[in-house]
Amino acid sequence: MYIILFVKISDVGENTLIEIIQDLISSSESRPDFRRKENLILGIGDDAAVWKTESGLEISTTDTMVQGVHFSFAYSSWYDIGWRAMASNLSDIAAMGGAPLYALINIGLPIDTDVDNVKDLYKGILAVGDKYSVRIVGGDLVKSHIIFITIVIIGASSQNLMLRSEMKSGDVIAVTGSLGSSAAGLRVLSGALTNNSEMHKSIIDTHLRPTPRIIEGQILAENGIRAAMDISDGLVIDLNRLCNSSGVGAIIHTDKIPTDRRLKSDFSGEEILGWALSGGEDYELLFSGPESIVLSVIPMMPAGATIIGEVSGFNVGRVSVLDPENKPIKLNDKGWDHFKL
Amino acid sequence: MYIILFVKISDVGENTLIEIIQDLISSSESRPDFRRKENLILGIGDDAAVWKTESGLEISTTDTMVQGVHFSFAYSSWYDIGWRAMASNLSDIAAMGGAPLYALINIGLPIDTDVDNVKDLYKGILAVGDKYSVRIVGGDLVKSHIIFITIVIIGASSQNLMLRSEMKSGDVIAVTGSLGSSAAGLRVLSGALTNNSEMHKSIIDTHLRPTPRIIEGQILAENGIRAAMDISDGLVIDLNRLCNSSGVGAIIHTDKIPTDRRLKSDFSGEEILGWALSGGEDYELLFSGPESIVLSVIPMMPAGATIIGEVSGFNVGRVSVLDPENKPIKLNDKGWDHFKL
Incomplete structure (x- = not known):
């Protein structure tokens, strides 16, 4: 008799799951036919990814907020939710010392959502994004039973990047x-x-x-x-x-x-x-x-x-x-x- | 007596909703205190957004796939779903004539999902991404009752960009x-x-x-x-x-x-x-x-x-x-x- 054990992600947790995925990505990129792009300075594991361009360092970060997990309409308005989604992403750019430039916004919405609610959500996103002149350059609106918001921010950084790995004893x-x-x-x-x-x-x-x-x-x-x-x-x-x-x-x-x-x-x-x-x-x-x-x-x-x-x-x-x-x-x-x- | 009419997004459809959002963004960016970033060449409305850097043109695109809307486990494996999510995003880069470089991947998952399924999803993503040496540089894993996948691809383009607006009579x-x-x-x-x-x-x-x-x-x-x-x-x-x-x-x-x-x-x-x-x-x-x-x-x-x-x-x-x-x-x-x- 065989017992098949399925390991659920609730058994291993987020950090282990991220490690498993990182291993998959690493072994995939280590294949001989993978053309290396040496401009990547920082991949998965910090607040944002960083790569080098001719003009300096470019950074990107992304976060998703899901109804019932990261926000609730019991005490948040659509405007609040938009604000917080944008602010939490901008915070990751801040942690690197970067300047936000462009945003992509993907939203999952039930088809019976009021158009005015979607407008309020965007007004919240824009209210905080505008403070830093973030330009919304694209995104995707998709049908979904639950509401979720994914924001990506692409920005620039000075060469004086702040990293998670730079704490020194005595600091x-x-x-x-x-x-x-x-x-x-x-x-x-x-x-x-x-x-x-x-x-x-x-x-x-x-x-x-x-x-x-x-x-x-x-x-x-x-x-x-x-x-x-x-x-x-x-x-x-x-x-x-x-x-x-x-x-x-x-x-x-x-x-x-x-x-x-x-x-x-x-x-x-x-x-x-x-x-x-x-x-x-x-x-x-x-x-x-x-x-x-x-x-x-x-x-x-x-x-x-x-x-x-x-x-x-x-x-x-x-x-x-x-x-x-x-x-x-x-x-x-x-x-x-x-x-x- | 007043009758309040709520307009649902199912009444107006995707194209009108996008127009409403574009109007909000435009009026927000036209405020006098919004610092203009003139490097943006193409925002919402084409297959990908395009901006100028010192080294050339940079492009980005994003798509979300939701369980029950864009895919079904009735006939797709986790591997297939990963592949298709990556391929559909790469297709938008292809439509511009661009080269994909980096990807950010956000996934919503129920906590009782098998870890092996998440691995298969990533293997599908990597199988097609690796063909073009796309580097996965970040993302977010979030708890959700339904499964969804958002992929963002950032790439480079030659100055010879292909656009939706360039069809000419006689072509x-x-x-x-x-x-x-x-x-x-x-x-x-x-x-x-x-x-x-x-x-x-x-x-x-x-x-x-x-x-x-x-x-x-x-x-x-x-x-x-x-x-x-x-x-x-x-x-x-x-x-x-x-x-x-x-x-x-x-x-x-x-x-x-x-x-x-x-x-x-x-x-x-x-x-x-x-x-x-x-x-x-x-x-x-x-x-x-x-x-x-x-x-x-x-x-x-x-x-x-x-x-x-x-x-x-x-x-x-x-x-x-x-x-x-x-x-x-x-x-x-x-x-x-x-x-x-």
Whole structure:
């Protein structure tokens, strides 16, 4: 008797699935008849792909948002969804220090969708794209039972690219803006709190209409920062990715993590810290560099930036979170892996 | 009493929806604070977008395929679906005369999908992509209840771009390869015929694993052909699009349309002609140019090519189909508009 075992993607998770696909691609490209194009500088594995052209570096990134997985009409308007889809893609360009140029937009829609809703979705996409003069140059509209949006952005980068693999032992670690507000906003949206203060409106906006740190990313890259990524899945899990790519460890201090001080009026310190560490979707930039460079760039950041820790040559691939008394705090180590059950 | 009417996208159809979106984008980009990027040569409306870099012209295109709309597991394997998704995108690059370079691949998958199926999907993508040494540089894997695949291809083009808007009155019209086999293959797949001849296997392959006419497109562009598109929705509807973009009319002759002569053993002449005119998904190139140029390029085409008609300055936007006695035949004028009911 034979038992056939099928391995589901929920068993292996997103990271393993990506590795499997990378292996397939690598072995395919290593065939003797594959004409190599040596201009590719960075393929799968960073925030964006990078290749060389005669005029400099070109970058591209893409993200898909699916109804019921990445957004819900229970608390997002069509405009919000368009904004967030565009902003999350722009955030990947920001993480490289690049400038967005062109976008391709593919949308799956049920045929009974109101035309006005599609217009609102585009208005949201354009509202954030226009801030950076992104030109929408193409796309595809397809029939689908569920709504999904795929955005591709193609941009340019200076030679001073920021990568995930460039963290060095002894560097300090910093983040732009403040963390945790997006998760707090989602909590307000989900109806946990009923009062409708200005603060609530502001954190809801942080969640629904994040600001990609394009300007900040360019300033960082131009001023000597070489390691960065954007925080989409949460500080700890994303910092862990940075550490793994760079072959280093990291130490961060909870009392240095910047959070919106207005949150304190409605939420406990523990809640706020939890969101700041693993809430995700802040779309702030996480970066590292020699302390002198980081201290010199912080005052240039329109969104501000704060040093939260340091890179260590020990405990490679591990993020240690220390409380104000420098005691390690135990983390809920679940990152956001949407393929795991 | 007020009656509020919601206009659904099924009421207006794909072309009108695209126009509405183009208007939104145009008015957004015409705002005084939008920094113009004059390098864009061609935006929405052709097979691919085109912009200028210091090294030449860059092109990009994207297509999405959705389970139950564009493919079905009833007669396609995961490998087939990957192949067809990649081939249809490459076909758009071919229509411009371009060379594909990089690809981004976004896939929506249920979490209980077998890992081996995802591998097969990628093997199909790579099998056709590798023929043209396309490098997969990034993408996104997302959880979704239905399966969908979005592929973006970024490529390079010579200055001798082929466009939809370049048909000229007096030019002759030609197609590569032969038409209708893909639709015939779909008919065999759907179980209409049970015998399993070599011919059946061959037309099934034409449907499931089309060959993008990359080589042919480059030869056409390099040798002076300026007007082309690929036939994805059917000869008549796609030629109609070419005519509308160029502001001309077209006459084609049914007895000149190339079809696979082996089809005659199992299908009627009327069926074959119907598929050739409006079956779609042949992914052959439809092009036009001065007769002398077309006659000179035909012998260079690996897939062959055939003159099927001529461009007319009259009846702008209209395609006339003439039978062997030069009598116009009445067309089933329904094109493939997947948003119309």
